[in-house]
Amino acid sequence: MRQRLLPAAEPVPNLAPMVDVIMVLLVFFLLGTSLDLAQQGILRTELDPRSGPGGGQRVEINPLIRIALGDVDDGRSASIHVMEYALPAGDFQQLFVYLRDRREAGADPENPVVIGAETTVRWEFVVRAMDAAVRAGFKNVQFAVSFRPGSVPGPP
Amino acid sequence: MTLNLAPMVDVMMCLIIFFLLASKMVAAERYPVDLPWALAARQVEAGDLGQRVTITVRRAHDTDEVAEYVVVDWDGRQIVERVLQPGEVEALLAARAARATRENQTLRCVIRADRRVMYRHVEHVLRGCGLAKIRDIVFSVNEGSPPEKPG
Numbered sequence: 001m002r003q004r005l006l007p008a009a010e011p012v013p014n015l016a017p018m019v020d021v022i023m024v025l026l027v028f029f030l031l032g033t034s035l036d037l038a039q040q041g042i043l044r045t046e047l048d049p050r051s052g053p054g055g056g057q058r059v060e061i062n063p064l065i066r067i068a069l070g071d072v073d074d075g076r077s078a079s080i081h082v083m084e085y086a087l088p089a090g091d092f093q094q095l096f097v098y099l100r101d102r103r104e105a106g107a108d109p110e111n112p113v114v115i116g117a118e119t120t121v122r123w124e125f126v127v128r129a130m131d132a133a134v135r136a137g138f139k140n141v142q143f144a145v146s147f148r149p150g151s152v153p154g155p156p
Numbered sequence: 157m158t159l160n161l162a163p164m165v166d167v168m169m170c171l172i173i174f175f176l177l178a179s180k181m182v183a184a185e186r187y188p189v190d191l192p193w194a195l196a197a198r199q200v201e202a203g204d205l206g207q208r209v210t211i212t213v214r215r216a217h218d219t220d221e222v223a224e225y226v227v228v229d230w231d232g233r234q235i236v237e238r239v240l241q242p243g244e245v246e247a248l249l250a251a252r253a254a255r256a257t258r259e260n261q262t263l264r265c266v267i268r269a270d271r272r273v274m275y276r277h278v279e280h281v282l283r284g285c286g287l288a289k290i291r292d293i294v295f296s297v298n299e300g301s302p303p304e305k306p307g
Contacts, residue, residue: 015161022168029175043194043295075274119276123213123269126278127192127297134196145282 043130045141064111065102065138067095067129071120078117078125092128099136109139116144189214192271194297207261208294209252211245213269213277223270223277246284253288268296
């Protein structure tokens with residue numbers, strides 16, 4: 001009598017330990033990514049949709065408030081002019097008080113505040129001016145950007 | 157009865173690769189820069205930034221006069237840090253904006269500038285955004301007021 005042999009069963013690898021390891025890695029990367037992002041702070045702005053060199057007619061932007069920063073003492077400080085009114089150099093708290101008073105006097109928070117700075121002003125002073133405007137409640141803070149390098153508006 | 161875990165492993169491997177790349181991208185985007193401080197800064201959540209191009213403006217040659225522009229990019233094999241010449245910034249922003257428009261997405265520009273660089277270097281990026289019609293700009297800052305200097 002001929003004997004029939006059953007085909008040998010293929011061994012099935014046990015994937016459970018691998019799944020455990022992958023789960024641990026997954027949780028690690030998931031948490032690592034989100035924690036890393038959460039440490040950063042931001043300030044936001046939107047460029048005016050009419051900005052850009054363009055070929056069409058020039059558009060005059062009439063901001064409610066214009067802030068102009070100038071370089072003082074070789075970058076150690078910045079002069080502050082707000083609507084042609086000079087504030088003590090580097091005193092961004094005064095700028096905040098001025099802007100807050102404007103808001104409390106009824107200025108619309110949606111009206112644009114435009115910050116212009118000399119090209120040599122340190123970035124931190126520009127951010128502090130923006131910070132003062134945002135803290136005072138203005139939501140639409142913009143930057144005067146020259147499309148011809150070297151012709152950035154500075155203090156009057 | 158044995159559960160077939162193979163599809164689950166496949167999915168988890170994909171997720172691992174995604175988070176591995178994402179965490180590397182985030183780490184590269186967070187190249188240490190002496191950011192300015194702002195009291196009005198708000199915390200970033202992962203969903204806030206969305207589709208973005210991050211440009212780091214950092215001091216070069218140990219002086220405030222010169223800056224270099226760094227972007228995180230994919231070179232086909234790995235995530236790399238690319239240092240751009242000023243003239244390349246506008247081209248990069250225009251290319252990214254065009255791609256976002258093709259994909260019907262809104263692109264945001266995240267600017268991480270060293271607090272000591274001159275405004276003209278940041279303005280250069282803002283000008284590039286204006287030319288590329290990228291309207292939504294985010295500045296990376298440290299939250300709070302700057303630490304008191306000793307003495």
